[in-house]
Amino acid sequence: xxxxxxxxxxxxxxxxxxxxxxxxxxxxxxxxxxxxxxxxxxxxxxxxxxxxxxxxxxxxxxxxxxxxxxxxxxxxxxxxxxxxxxxxxxxxxxxxxxxxxxxxxxxxxxxxxxxxxxxxxxxxxxxxxxxxxxxxxxxxxxxxxxxxxxxxxxxxxxxxxxxxxxxxxxxxxxxxxxxxxxxxxxxxxxxxxxxxxxxxxxxxxxxxxxxxxxxxxxxxxxxxxxxxxxxxxxxxxxxxxxxxxxxxxxxxxxxxxxxxxxxxxxxxxxxxxxxxxxxxxxxxxxxxxxxxxxxxxxxxxxxxxxxxxxxxxxxxxxxxxxxxxxxxxxxxxxxxxxxxxxxxxxxxxxxxxxxxxxxxxxxxxxxxxxxxxxxxxxxxxxxxxxxxxxxxxxxxxxxxxxxxxxxxxxxxxxxxxxxxxxxxxxxxxxxxxx
Amino acid sequence: xxxxxxxxxxxxxxxxxxxxxxxxxxxxxxxxxxxxxxxxxxxxxxxxxxxxxxxxxxxxxxxxxxxxxxxxxxxxxxxxxxxxxxxxxxxxxxxxxxxxxxxxxxxxxxxxxxxxxxxxxxxxxxxxxxxxxxxxxxxxxxxxxxxxxxxxxxxxxxxxxxxxxxxxxxxxxxxxxxxxxxxxxxxxxxxxxxxxxxxxxxxxxxxxxxxxxxxxxxxxxxxxxxxxxxxxxxxxxxxxxxxxxxxxxxxxxxxxxxxxxxxxxxxxxxxxxxxxxxxxxxxxxxxxxxxxxxxxxxxxxxxxxxxxxxxxxxxxxxxxxxxxxxxxxxxxxxxxxxxxxxxxxxxxxxxxxxxxxxxxxxxxxxxxxxxxxxxxxxxxxxxxxxxxxxxxxxxxxxxxxxxxxxxxxxxxxxxxxxxxxxxxxxxxxxxxxxxxxx
Numbered sequence: 001x002x003x004x005x006x007x008x009x010x011x012x013x014x015x016x017x018x019x020x021x022x023x024x025x026x027x028x029x030x031x032x033x034x035x036x037x038x039x040x041x042x043x044x045x046x047x048x049x050x051x052x053x054x055x056x057x058x059x060x061x062x063x064x065x066x067x068x069x070x071x072x073x074x075x076x077x078x079x080x081x082x083x084x085x086x087x088x089x090x091x092x093x094x095x096x097x098x099x100x101x102x103x104x105x106x107x108x109x110x111x112x113x114x115x116x117x118x119x120x121x122x123x124x125x126x127x128x129x130x131x132x133x134x135x136x137x138x139x140x141x142x143x144x145x146x147x148x149x150x151x152x153x154x155x156x157x158x159x160x161x162x163x164x165x166x167x168x169x170x171x172x173x174x175x176x177x178x179x180x181x182x183x184x185x186x187x188x189x190x191x192x193x194x195x196x197x198x199x200x201x202x203x204x205x206x207x208x209x210x211x212x213x214x215x216x217x218x219x220x221x222x223x224x225x226x227x228x229x230x231x232x233x234x235x236x237x238x239x240x241x242x243x244x245x246x247x248x249x250x251x252x253x254x255x256x257x258x259x260x261x262x263x264x265x266x267x268x269x270x271x272x273x274x275x276x277x278x279x280x281x282x283x284x285x286x287x288x289x290x291x292x293x294x295x296x297x298x299x300x301x302x303x304x305x306x307x308x309x310x311x312x313x314x315x316x317x318x319x320x321x322x323x324x325x326x327x328x329x330x331x332x333x334x335x336x337x338x339x340x341x342x343x344x345x346x347x348x349x350x351x352x353x354x355x356x357x358x359x360x361x362x363x364x365x366x367x368x369x370x371x372x373x374x375x376x377x378x379x380x381x382x383x384x385x386x387x388x389x390x391x392x393x394x395x396x397x398x399x400x401x402x403x404x405x406x407x408x409x410x411x412x413x414x415x416x417x418x419x420x421x422x423x424x425x426x427x428x429x430x431x432x433x434x
Numbered sequence: 435x436x437x438x439x440x441x442x443x444x445x446x447x448x449x450x451x452x453x454x455x456x457x458x459x460x461x462x463x464x465x466x467x468x469x470x471x472x473x474x475x476x477x478x479x480x481x482x483x484x485x486x487x488x489x490x491x492x493x494x495x496x497x498x499x500x501x502x503x504x505x506x507x508x509x510x511x512x513x514x515x516x517x518x519x520x521x522x523x524x525x526x527x528x529x530x531x532x533x534x535x536x537x538x539x540x541x542x543x544x545x546x547x548x549x550x551x552x553x554x555x556x557x558x559x560x561x562x563x564x565x566x567x568x569x570x571x572x573x574x575x576x577x578x579x580x581x582x583x584x585x586x587x588x589x590x591x592x593x594x595x596x597x598x599x600x601x602x603x604x605x606x607x608x609x610x611x612x613x614x615x616x617x618x619x620x621x622x623x624x625x626x627x628x629x630x631x632x633x634x635x636x637x638x639x640x641x642x643x644x645x646x647x648x649x650x651x652x653x654x655x656x657x658x659x660x661x662x663x664x665x666x667x668x669x670x671x672x673x674x675x676x677x678x679x680x681x682x683x684x685x686x687x688x689x690x691x692x693x694x695x696x697x698x699x700x701x702x703x704x705x706x707x708x709x710x711x712x713x714x715x716x717x718x719x720x721x722x723x724x725x726x727x728x729x730x731x732x733x734x735x736x737x738x739x740x741x742x743x744x745x746x747x748x749x750x751x752x753x754x755x756x757x758x759x760x761x762x763x764x765x766x767x768x769x770x771x772x773x774x775x776x777x778x779x780x781x782x783x784x785x786x787x788x789x790x791x792x793x794x795x796x797x798x799x800x801x802x803x804x805x806x807x808x809x810x811x812x813x814x815x816x817x818x819x820x821x822x823x824x825x826x827x828x829x830x831x832x833x834x835x836x837x838x839x840x841x842x843x844x845x846x847x848x849x850x851x852x853x854x855x856x857x858x859x860x861x862x863x864x865x866x867x868x869x870x871x872x
Contacts, residue, residue, distance in 0.1 A: 044580035067727055105741055109723065113618070115553050115597075124565060124574035127558065131566040138562045140654055141479030147654075153663045157729060157858065160553050161597070161618035166859040169723035175741055178723040178861045179626050182551070182618040183598045190615060194630065201637065218576060219556075222584045223592025284613035286605045288542065291507055291593055303543065303611065421593065422602030424614045 002200045005279045006268050006433060009089025009261030010373050011081035015051035015254050016360045018060070019084060023370075024377045026359065027385040028406050033360045034237035034252050039216050040120070047230040049237035050216045051254035051361030053077065063094060068167055070154040072116030077257030077366070078164035078212035079171055085208065086172060089261035090273050093172050101271045106205040108176030109165045110195035112187025114213035114365040116159040117220070122150035124218075164212045164257075176204045182365060184420030185325070187211055188258060189368030193282035193426055195262050205267040210372075212257035213365030224253060229329060241362075242389035243326035243355040244333050244397045251327040254361025258369035260376075275433040277376045280413070281312025287423025294335045294419065301339035304425035305417070309343075312429040314413060316344050319351055319429070321378055321414040323371045324401075326355025326387065327362055332419065337397045352409060354402040358388040368418035372428060375414040379432045384409050440632040440716040441705040441870065444526025444698030445811045446518040450486030450691050450798050454521060458695075458798070458808065459815045463823040463843060467675035467797050469689050474652045481661050481668040484677060485652045486691025486799030488514060496520050498532040501607050509594045511554055512603050514694035514804070515648030519604045522644065526698040527710055531609035538609070539708075546612040546640045547605050548631045549696075550623020550647030550803040551597035555655040560587070600648050612640045617803075620857030621763070622721070623647050624695065624806030625865050629719030631699050641701045646807035648694030651800070660690055663730065665767050665858070678800075679827040680764030680793035681771050681835050688765045691799030695807025697814070702870075713818040714867040717752065717850070720745025724860030731769045736777025738862040743781035743854055746864035750850075754782035757789050757866075758848045759822055760837075761809045763855035764793030765800060768832065774856065775835045790840045792816075796826040806855050810865060813851035817869045821845050 012019070015033025016026035026033075033051035042048050058076050059065050061083035068079050083093060091107075092098030130143035157163065165180045177198055183190050188211025195209035215224070224230045231250040233240035241252040268275055285307060287300035294301070309316065325336055341348045356374045363370050374385050383406050390403040413431045420426075447454065450468030451461030461468060469486045477483040493505045493513045497520075508516065523530055529539045568575055568583030593599060598616040605614050615630065617623045624647035631645035650656065660666050667687035670677035678689045705712055722741035726733040747754065763774055779786050794812055801808065816822045823843035831839060847869070854864040 041576050042580060044577045045584075046580075105722070108721075115618075124576075124579075127562045127565040128569055128572065128574040131562050131569075133566055136563060137559050140476045143558075143654060144479045144658060147658055148662070151658070151662055153730075156659045156662055160620055160857075160859050162620040162857050162859040162861055163729070165619070165723070165861065166729055169860060170725055170727055170729075173725060175722050175725070175738065177745075178619070178721050179617060179630070180619050180861075181615050182596075183601075183614070183616055184596055187598075194615070197633065197637065201633070203633075218579070222579075222587065226584065226587055226589045226591050227593070228589070284615075285543075286547070286602075286611050286614035288605045288609050288611045290606065291504060291599065291602060292590065300611065420598060421596065422598050423605065424598060424602070 004265040005196045005199045005262050006265050006275045007260050007277045007376060008263045008268050008273045008275060009085035010376060011084025012258045012370055012373055013053055013056060013077040013080045014256035014360045014363060014370055015053055018056060020373060027356055030388055031359060032238035033254060034240060040218050042221060045221055046225045046232050047221060048234045051252050052216055053255055067170055070158050071167055072158045073214040074114055074116055074212040075158060075164045075167045079167050081257035081259040082168045082171060082208055085259040085261050102206050104173045104175040106176050107174045108204040108207050109168050109174050109178045110191045110207055110209040111165045111180045112191035112211035112365045113161050113164040113180050114182060115161045117217035119151055119155050120218055122147055125150060168208055172208060174208060183424040184422060185364055185367060186418040186420035186424045186426045187365040189418035189426040189428055192369055192372060193284060193428055196279045196282055199262055199264050205264050207262040208259060209262055210259035210369035211366035213363060214255035215364050216253055216255050239389045241328045241358045243328040243358050243387050244394060244401045245390050246392045246394040248328045250329055252361040254363045256363045256366045256370060258366050258373055260369060277379055277430045278433045280431050281308045281429040283307030283311055283427045285425045289423055291422055294331055298335045298339035298342060300423055300425045301336060301419060302342050304427045305339060305343045308427035308429050316347060318413050319415050320411045321384055322351055322353035323375045323416045324353050324355045325417045325419045326357055333397060337399055340399060348399055352384050352400045352402050354385055354387040356385050372416045375416050375430055378411050378414060382408060382411055437636045438638060439702035440635045441700050441702045441712045442697050442714045442814050443700050443705050443710040443712060444522040445814060446521030446525060447695045447808060447811055448488045448514045448517045449693040449808055452489055453491055453517060455811055462794055462797055462812055465824055465826045467826060469674040469677060469799050475654055480657060482657055482666045483671045484674040484689055487652055488692055497607055498534060507590050507594050509554055510650040511648045512600050515549060515600045516603055518694040518696040519644055522696040522698045532607050542609045542611040544612060544641045545610045546634055546643045547601045547610050548615045548627040548643055548645045549600045550617045550627045551600050552649035552803040554595045554597055555653045556595050558654055604644060619861045620859050621802055621805060622855050622857045622861050622863040623803035625855055625863035626721060628697060628810060628865060632716040635699060635701050641704050643699045644696055645699055646696035647803045649802035649804040650692035651690035651802050652692045657690060676827055678766045678796040680766045680795055681775060681832055681837060681839055682828050683830045683832045685766045685768045685771055685832055687767055688800040691801045693801035693804040693808055695804055695811050697810060712870045714814040715870050717868045718746045718749030718866045721863040726860060729859060732773035732856055734773055736773040739774050739777025739854060739856060740781040742862040742864040746866045750866040752850060752866060754785035757850050757852050759816055759851045760789055760791045761813050761851060761853045762791060762793055764795050771832060772834060775837050779836050786836060787838055789838055791837045792822050792840055793825055809853045813853050813867045816848045816851055817867060820847050
C-alpha cells in the first residue's frame with residue numbers, strides 16, 4: 001500500500017524575501033533579486049553581480065540563535081526556512097517535549113544541500129604564502145603553517161554538505177530517516193522526490209525536505225565564470241536573467257533555502273493541519289550523455305517528465321502549469337523547450353510555463369524546492385508567476401512562457417522541472433488537494 | 435522490506451589494501467595494515483604524516499576509449515569510484531556499453547546509480563599556480579584573480595569537483611539512464627546510498643543499481659581539516675600499523691585514507707534468472723540523526739546509532755540475537771567510539787555480548803563517504819565465504835565498552851551481518867545483510 005503524501009508547511013529564504021508571502025509578492029510585482037555582488041570583491045570578475053539574500057536575521061525565526069552561531073550561509077538559510085515551514089505545519093520547535101502529535105522517530109530530513117564556502121582568507125593566503133614560482137608548486141611546510149593559523153575547527157566542520165541537515169535536526173528534534181543529496185541544480189527536487197517515496201512506503205510519517213545552498217563566493221563564481229555559465233550583463237543585473245529570450249547569456253547566481261513539510265495524508269488528517277497541496281508524482285533520470293552538455297535530443301529530460309506523469313497517474317492533458325528549470329542559458333532553455341514539446345505534443349503550446357529564476361536567480365541546490373513552493377502558490381492563488389525580461393523572444397522557443405506579467409489561470413495540477421550539470425533530471429507533479 | 439528482494443551480485447573496490455575487492459578481502463582476513471607515510475604530497479610539516487593510499491594506477495586502463503578524454507575532468511574521488519564500478523559490474527557478469535563490441539546486458543533505463551560522496555577538496559597545486567599569478571606584494575589580490583588569475587584555470591575546473599560527478603561519469607561510461615543520485619551525508623554516505631538503492635529496487639522503479647561511494651581524504655586540506663577537529667591520531671607517525679585502534683583503551687584518533695567501494699544490487703528474481711552468483715541479500719536499512727548541540731561528536735548515549743540499528747533490524751525482520759557479526763564504524767576517536775558502543779549495546783540488549791564485533795578501519799583507515807561501502811563489501815564477503823578476520827590493534831577494551839571485539843578471526847556460517855556508522859555532523863545509519871540460502 002502506498003500512502004498519499006501532502007504538503008503541510010512551506011518556508012523560504014531567497015533574494016526576493018524571507019517568507020513565502022514576501023517572495024510571492026515579489027514575483028507578482030516584477031521584482032528582481034539581482035544586484036552588484038557585496039559578499040566579496042567581485043569588481044574585476046567577468047560577472048560582477050548576483051542575487052544575494054540581504055538583511056537576513058536568523059533571530060526572527062529561532063529562539064536559540066546560539067545553536068547555529070557557526071552555521072554557514074547555507075545552514076542559516078536552511079534553519080530559517082525550516083522554522084517557517086514547521087510553524088505553518090504546526091510542528092513544535094519551541095519546546096523540549098513537543099505535543100504536536102508527531103513521533104520524532106517518524107519525522108525525517110532530506111535536503112538537497114550544498115557545501116559551505118571555504119574559509120577564503122585561509123585558502124588563498126596559504127596558497128599565496130607557499131607558492132614557489134620556480135618549482136611551480138606550493139611549499140607544503142609553509143602552506144600548513146599559514147593554514148593552521150587561519151583555519152578554525154567549527155568553520156571547517158560547517159563546510160560539510162551534511163551540516164544544514166544537522167542544524168535542522170537540532171532545531172526540530174527530528175530522529176527519523178536522515179539523508180542529504182547534492183545533484184547539482186536538481187538536488188532539492190530530487191530530495192523532495194525521494195522524501196515523498198519514504199513517506200509513501202511507510203519509512204516516515206513526516207519529512208522536512210528541500211534545500212539550502214550558497215555559491216556566491218570567490219571559488220563558486222570562478223567556477224561558473226570559467227564554464228561561461230553566468231550572465232555577464234554587468235550593466236543591467238536586474239534584466240540579466242531572461243529565460244527563453246533570444247539575448248539570454250547565462251544564469252544569475254542566487255542563494256537561499258527552501259523547505260517544505262511533507263506528510264502522509266493520515267498524519268495530516270490526524271493532526272488536523274491545513275493541507276496546501278498533494279505530491280502526485282516523481283520522475284528521475286540520467287542523461288548518460290556528456291559531463292558538459294545536456295543530451296541533444298533531450299533524452300533524459302523527456303524520460304524524467306514521462307516517468308513523473310506515469311507515477312502521478314495523470315494524463316498529459318491534465319497538466320495546467322509547468323515551472324521550468326529555465327536557467328537563461330542558451331542550452332538549457334532550448335533543450336527544455338524541446339523536451340516539453342516531445343512530451344506534450346501539440347498541447348505543449350497550450351500549457352503555460354514560466355521561470356521564477358528570471359526574478360530570484362538560480363539558487364543551485366535550493367532552487368528546485370523554491371520553485372516547487374511557487375507551484376504550490378500558483379495553485380493556492382490561481383495565478384501564474386511570470387517569466388520576466390522576456391522582451392525579445394527566441395524565434396525557436398515558441399511556447400507560452402507567461403511573459404513579463406503574472407496571469408490569473410485555473411491551476412489544479414502543476415509540474416516542476418529541475419536538471420543538473422552532468423545530466424541528472426528530476427520532475428515533480430503536485431495537485432490542489434481535493 | 436516488503437515487496438521485491440535485493441541481491442548483491444557484484445563488488446568492486448579500490449582501497450589502501452590494493453585495487454580490487456579480492457585484495458581488500460585478503461588483506462582484511464590477514465590483518466594487514468594498508469596505512470603508511472603520505473606519498474601524495476610532502477607532509478613533513480603536518481602533525482599527521484600517515485594515511486591510507488591506493489597503490490598507483492592509470493585511470494585510462496579502466497575506461498573505454500570513448501571516455502579517455504573525459505578522464506581529464508576526474509578528480510581522484512571520481513577515478514576511484516570509476517575503477518570500483520568497472521570491477522563490480524565485471525564481478526556481477528553484467529555487460530555494459532563500456533565493453534566494446536559485446537551486446538550489453540545492462541538495461542539502461544532500468545538501471546540506477548547512487549553513490550555517497552565526500553566534501554571534495556580541489557587540487558591545491560593546480561589552484562596555487564593561478565593564485566601565484568594573482569599576487570600583489572606577495573599577498574593574494576582578489577582583483578588580479580578576477581581580472582586575469584582565474585583565466586589560467588581550466589574552463590571545466592568546477593566540474594572536476596562537483597560531488598554529483600561520481601555518479602555522472604559512471605552513468606555515462608556504462609549507459610545508466612535511470613535515476614542518478616549522490617548522497618552527501620559525510621561518512622554515512624555509502625550506507626544511505628545502498629539503502630536508497632535497495633528501496634528503488636523494492637519499489638520496482640529499477641532492477642539494477644550501482645551503489646556505494648568514493649572519497650579521497652589524502653590531500654593537504656583533507657588531512658589538515660580533521661587534525662584541526664581533533665579527530666586524528668598524530669602520535670603514531672612512526673608506526674602506522676598501530677595507529678588506528680577502534681574501541682581499544684589506547685584509541686587515539688582516526689587515520690584518514692582514500693578509497694571507493696561499489697556494489698551491484700539487483701532484483702533477486704532477476705539475479706536468479708541470470709544465474710548470477712549472489713553474495714548476500716540487503717535485508718534492511720535505517721538511519722537517524724544525533725541531536726548533540728556541539729555537532730562535533732555523537733551524543734554520549736549514542737541514541738541516534740541505536741535508532742538507526744533498530745530501524746534496520748525492524749526492516750530486516752530480525753532479532754538482535756540472530757546477528758552473527760557486527761562491522762561497526764569504529765573511528766578510534768575515544769568519545770565517538772564510546773557513544774557508538776553505547777548505541778549498539780542499547781539497540782541489541784543482552785544479545786550484544788555474544789555477537790562478534792570486527793572493526794576494519796585499523797587496516798584501511800577512515801575513507802569518509804567511501805568507508806561504509808568497504809564495510810558492506812567486507813560484510814558480503816564474510817557471508818559468502820563463511821569467514822571473518824580479527825580486529826587489528828585490539829588489546830584491551832576501552833573503559834565502559836561492552837562490545838565483543840574479536841582478536842582473531844573465525845570460520846563458520848555467517849548468516850547475518852550488521853554494519854553501522856555515523857557522520858561527523860551527526861547522521862547515523864545501519865544496514866543489515868543476510869545470506870541467501872540454497
